[in-house]
Amino acid sequence: MDGDAILDIMKTRRSIRRYKQKDVPDELLYKIMEAGRWSPSGDNGQPWRFIIVRDPETKKVLGKIATEGSGRRFTAEYFTGRMQERFEGLKDEEKKARAFKKLRSGVVSSFLADAPVIIVVCALLDVWDVSYDAAMALQNMQLMAHTLGLGTCVVVAPVSDMRDDIKTMALLKIPHGYKIVSPLAIGYPDESPNPRPRWALEEIVYQEAFGQGGIK
Numbered sequence: 001m002d003g004d005a006i007l008d009i010m011k012t013r014r015s016i017r018r019y020k021q022k023d024v025p026d027e028l029l030y031k032i033m034e035a036g037r038w039s040p041s042g043d044n045g046q047p048w049r050f051i052i053v054r055d056p057e058t059k060k061v062l063g064k065i066a067t068e069g070s071g072r073r074f075t076a077e078y079f080t081g082r083m084q085e086r087f088e089g090l091k092d093e094e095k096k097a098r099a100f101k102k103l104r105s106g107v108v109s110s111f112l113a114d115a116p117v118i119i120v121v122c123a124l125l126d127v128w129d130v131s132y133d134a135a136m137a138l139q140n141m142q143l144m145a146h147t148l149g150l151g152t153c154v155v156v157a158p159v160s161d162m163r164d165d166i167k168t169m170a171l172l173k174i175p176h177g178y179k180i181v182s183p184l185a186i187g188y189p190d191e192s193p194n195p196r197p198r199w200a201l202e203e204i205v206y207q208e209a210f211g212q213g214g215i216k
Contacts, residue, residue, distance in 0.1 A: 009143055011195070016151025017111045019187030024117045028148050032186070033119065035144035036137035042129030048137045051120040051172055053183075061171055062158055062183060063113025069157035069164040071106025078104055109157040115185035120172060122180045134181035141184060151189035154182045 033050050041047065053059060077083045078100060090096045102108050112118065121138055123130045142152045159165045159180045168180055207213030 009147055013142060013146040014151065014189075014193045014195075015153040016185075016187070016189045016191060016193070017153055018189070018191040019111075019115055019151065019185070020190045021114075022116060022188050024150065024186055024188070028145075028150065029117065029119070029186070031148060032141045032144050032150075035140040036121070039133065039137040039140045041133040041136070042127060045124075045127030045129065045133060047123040047125075047127045047130050047133055048181075049122050049124070049178065051122065051174075053118040053120060053172075054116075058171065059115065059118060060113050062118065062168065063110050065164050065167050065171075066109040066112045066155055066157040066183075067106040069106065069159075069161050070109035071104060073157070073160065074103035074106065074108070106157070109155055111153075112155050112158070112183060112185055115153075116187040119184045119186060120168075120180060121182055121184060122172075122174055122178045125177055125179055130179065131181065138182060138184060145186055149188070150186055153185045155185055156182050158183060 029052060036048060036050065037046075039048075053062070074083065077086075083100060083103065087096050087099060090099070119141070121134055121141075123134045127133070138154055142154070145152045157164070158168045159182065165180060168174075169178075172180075174180065202215050205215050207216075
């Protein structure tokens with residue numbers, strides 16, 4: 001596979017929040033986790049651990065925690081004015097109101113309960129670079145899933161607040177000394193989101209120091 005083909009996989013990956021109610025075979029999940037296992041890690045610490053969640057009741061609880069976490073997070077964003085800044089380019093006031101309601105209610109993250117399978121990525125805390133290591137594993141896993149025709153979405157809402165993190169740790173019986181980095185929703189996509197815009201390289205690349213030079 002050449003560099004252009006790999007770049008195409010990266011460019012066409014999307015965060016998927018609607019899934020077909022179709023089970024994901026174990027062999028595909030193992031390939032996804034194998035991709036995570038081969039991620040780089042500081043001092044080869046390999047801190048990641050993967051919990052496969054298929055039980056409907058467990059997923060329902062995870063979805064509830066995610067909804068509550070997102071609701072608090074986006075309500076704070078709304079009252080600080082940050083949300084209004086993010087949506088200032090949206091001129092349709094009716095669409096804007098619907099978006100604000102969806103975010104502040106936390107419903108934006110409730111889809112986690114409906115994902116056919118969730119892989120919860122947690123990590124051992126006795127190594128230096130846990131958050132970086134786990135993030136690289138998650139990216140590898142998402143790219144592999146996309147290559148296999150599956151959709152994924154990282155959902156940090158159940159663990160971004162300590163109160164939610166404690167609930168999720170207890171739900172999954174994760175021992176002291178580990179930290180949940182993120183649940184990863186996985187399934188066959190039931191939507192085709194448009195690509196989100198990206199800054200041009202000319203706008204984000206500097207030479208030797210921040211703000212200096214650019215692409216030559």
